[in-house]
Amino acid sequence: MLDLQTVELLLSISETELVEELLIGLLAAPQLVIFFEKFPAIKKALSKDLLVWKTKLGLKLQHAIVPTAISDEFSLYKQTLSLNSSLFFNQLPDIIQQLEYLNSPFTPQAKKLAATIDKASDSFQSLFIRKWRTSLSTQVTTLHQSLIQEDLDQLIVELQERLVINSALEPFLVENEQSAGQLWDMTRSEKYKSDSDTLIEYGKFLSQQPELLKLAQQLGRSYQATSVDRKDIHYEIFRTMVREPATLPEGVNGINQSDDIVRILPSEMALLNIDELEFEFYRRFLEQRLLTYQLKGEVWREQARTKAVSKIVTDKQARGPFIVCVDTSGSMGGFNEKCAKAFCLALLRIAMADNRRCYILLFSTDVIHYELTSDRGIAEAIRFLSQRFQGGTDLAACLSETLDKIDQKDWQDADTVIISDFIAQRLPDALVSQIKNKQKKHSHRFHAVAMSKHGKPNIMKIFDHIWRFDTGLGQRLRRRWQIKNN
Structure with a gap:
């Protein structure tokens, strides 16, 4: 059996033009055009996806097995090419008979051509071979189109699903071009369908809690980008005028x-x-x-010299990532749970907009890890939001794992955020010392988002900043009243 690449090479067929035409038509689809107008960054991200798809499709086409009928006909075609004029005309009836046996689309045309033979000639043989080659090329092109269309249909289904998910999540997670492109990347190769409803549910809840959203924005933007000075050396050309003896002297200067x-x-x-x-x-x-008279003159000439110049350049450093520790103990259930999850969703939105990473640690008796800005971030977010809050509060274990995390190279500039009611056991002195050391020597910042006014003061004092969001019934009613009257 022949593979499709071998037949392509011998027939000089390329699938590239076919693929390009299909992709141009795909990108011009009205649904995509509207989406690209709103979020140009997604078009750029999609172009990368299509490039990967083209590469995979190319490999698939190259190694696709040609159907037996086309393979046998192609073998017959190659044998016929090697025949001289005398053998060709002697074997022509057998060739047509074999074409008929193979159900070749070329059979009717071959019979018609054979019926017009006046005498054996090289021109007839050349015409017959050329028509046969055209027929084979058409068959292979049709095979190409069927294989490409099969993959294209699958790609269109995937794109439609991703467009639906992106459209649904855009109001809650997309703040700018950067986050639009990142959201598109995060929905790659995942099928969420109804699972994304969880994200939408918490996104709507967050939009109903403007104070919670404002608090997340204040915390997320509170970390100012740092500046780092570096010495920049480059070479510049300096031009000066120098005085030299003239080639043609201008006056008498003495006798020599x-x-x-x-x-x-x-x-x-x-x-x-x-x-x-x-x-x-x-x-x-x-x-x-x-x-002889000694004559001497002077001229001025421009001279170029290269000189090293150094200056201090200030580079703006990007904001660091988030490490968010969420208390999932029983006391954080109910409304507190919804607020904590919605707050994390707000931080994820900020992280995506600023190209920052967002890592979640859930703690009660155990610690569970999620990275919401990874390639599988949407799936991770859905898993996180589906967790139920129950159990005890082991804040010490979570802070210990956080310290291990910020020792890693990619997380050394991280801001740590603890979301809890802080009704927990006293922290070990050794752990408190480690946190203070990170704050003092490495400028690490630890934020507390307190969901209750009953948090233990001894625990709260280790934080650089305490952000309060009282979830008590009185405060909830007050916020609801304010929303209605605004």
């Missing part, structure tokens, strides 16, 4: 000895008129001892 006949003194020229002194003239000339 030389062999310059043009500038000799008249007294020296007189030696040539005296026979006894003529040889003396020649001797002085050879020894360059003739008395």
Whole structure:
């Protein structure tokens, strides 16, 4: 059996143009055009996806097995190419019979051509081969189109699903071009369908809690981008004017000895008129001892020189990532749970907009890890939001794992956020010392988002900043009243 790549090479067929035409038509679809107008970054992200798809499709087409009928007909075609004129006309009836046996689309045309033979000629053989080749090329192109269309239909289904998910999540997670592109990447190769309803549910809840959203924005934007000075060395060309002796002198500067006949003194020229002194003239000339006028002038010329120049350049450093620790103990259930999850969703939105990473640690008796800004971030977010809050509060274990995390290279600039009611056991002195060391020596910042006014003061004092969101019934009613009256 022949593979499709072999047949392509021998027939000089390329699938590239077919694929390009299909993709151009796909990108021009009205649904995509509208989406791209709103979020140009998604078009750029989609272009990368299509490039990967084209590469995979190319490999698939190259190694696709040609159907037996086309493979056998192609073998017959190659054998026929090697026949000389005499053998070709002798075997022509057998060739047509084999084409008929293979159900070749070329059979009717081959019979029609054979019926027009007047006499054996090279031109007829050439015409027959050319028509046959065209028929084979059409069959292979049709095979190409069927294989490409199969993959394209699958791609369109995937794109439609991703467009639906992106459209649904855009109001809650997309703040700018950066986050639009990242959201598109995060929905790659995942089928969420109804699972994304969980994200939408918490997104709507967050939109109903403007104070919670504002608090997340204040915390997320509170970390100012740092500046780092570096020495930048580059080379510049400096042009100066320098004074040099002129090629053509400008004035008399004195008398000297030389062999310059043009500038000799008249007294020296007189030696040539005296026979006894003529040889003396020649001797002085050879020894360059003739008395001559010394002429000298000056000109100014531009001279270019390269010089190293160094200066201090200030580079803006990107904001660091988030490490968010969420208390999932029983006391954080109910409304507190919804607020904590919605707050994390708000931080994820900020992280995506600022190209920052967002890592979640859920703690009660165990610690569970999620990275919401990874390639599988949407799936991770859905898993996180589906967790139920129950159990005890082991804040010490979570903070210990957080310290291990920020020791890793990619997380050394992280801001740590603890979301809890802080009704927990006293922290070990050794752990408190480690946190203070990170704050003092490495400028790490630890934020507390307190969901209750009953948090233990001894725990709260370790944080750089405490952000309060009282979830008590009185405060909830007050916020609801404010929303209705705004």
